[in-house]
Amino acid sequence: MNLSFENYIIRNFNDDDVDSLFKYANNINVSQYLRDSFPYPYSKQNALEWIYFIGQNNTNLAFAIADEHELIGGIGAMPNNDVHRLNAEIGFWLGEPFWNKGIMTKAVKVFCNYLFNSYNYNKLCANVFEGNEASKKVLLNTGFILEGTLRKNIFKNNKFLDQYIYGLLKEDFKR
């Protein structure tokens, strides 16, 4: 899979991504708003294992975001099942040196377009942790709306946090 936007690309992970993944993922400012499966500290071994795991079985639809030099972040969608099978949850992160340049807003728009058109999803959602204002903004920029708040539903770094659920219907998505 290759999705281009400006000077960036959303593509499959490859073995050459290990060093950049380790460099940018090993940052508490990134991991504090992600599930514990994205650990901190994030070791080179974690990077190696992730790329191996995704190479074996990419049911999570996980992809790298890269510039012309290297991997700078990641984006993915977790398919749901049963009555939720036409929904998927998206997740994303970007290396801190690249924040606040509009990169993720563009990446999420391109990725949602891909998911709606290539996988027949009717709805995409995202779960945002309390305090993550940049992520809320990216989702609002893409057309997601806040559909609900789960109070103190997250236990992260020894704190309970509210969880905000954002949703985007295919019929409301404008590229």
Ligand SMILES: CC(C)(COP(=O)(O)OP(=O)(O)OC[C@H]1O[C@@H](n2cnc3c(N)ncnc32)[C@H](O)[C@@H]1OP(=O)(O)O)[C@@H](O)C(=O)NCCC(=O)NCCS
């Ligand atoms: C969330 C994240 C991906 C955003 O990426 P990005 O490329 O910097 O996002 P963009 O530049 O497209 O947009 C960020 C928006 O948030 C705003 N913003 C950034 N920090 C903010 C803050 N502390 N308070 C309010 N708004 C903030 C920016 O001004 C920008 O708004 P704009 O679109 O009106 O200009 C990045 O911060 C990140 O990787 N965070 C850690 C991991 C994470 O939270 N992932 C998402 C989990 S749901």
